Amino acid sequence: MTDNFLEPQSLGVPCPRCQRDLQLKKGRYGLFVGCSGYPDCDYMTAADFDPGTDAPCPVCQSGKLVQKTSRFGNSFYACDHYPTCKYSVNLPPVAQTCPTCEFPLLLKKKTAAGERLICANDSCNYKSSLK
Known part of the structure; x- marks a missing residue:
């Protein structure tokens, strides 16, 4: 696995709350999907959502x-x-x-x-x- 995999990757899908891009991110408990507008928008869900x-x-x-x-x-x-x-x-x-x-x-x-x-x-x- 490369280091750039740890960087958030844009999914090209708008956030249901604020319409900014959703990103695939890696956190302490594994992969998840979160809003690129964090901390203004705290939307997140599981990676297989x-x-x-x-x-x-x-x-x-x-x-x-x-x-x-x-x-x-x-x-x-x-x-x-x-x-x-x-x-x-x-x-x-x-x-x-x-x-x-x-x-x-x-x-x-x-x-x-x-x-x-x-x-x-x-x-x-x-x-x-x-x-």
Whole structure:
């Protein structure tokens, strides 16, 4: 490993808070992604972070669902307007409308028989055919 690897490397992705570039940095506990505007903007996340999905939040209608990791290491998807909107789901979201109840979000569920889409609305029992 060379010494220039320790220098922050620009990722060409804007920071979700301040729109400056995000950088890949090396810290005491390994690699992480942080804003180039530090200390004015203290945004940071894990190096293997998925910046988000194309699925809008069905509750607040203004946020997007982004992948997060719980304190136990499990992945989930939550609205990026978190303290205002607390919507979250455990399965990967797909930006499609449910044909049964018209809910604006479906979830991708993997089963032993194959992969199918299910409705994110708890009161709807829609399941697509196996793929």
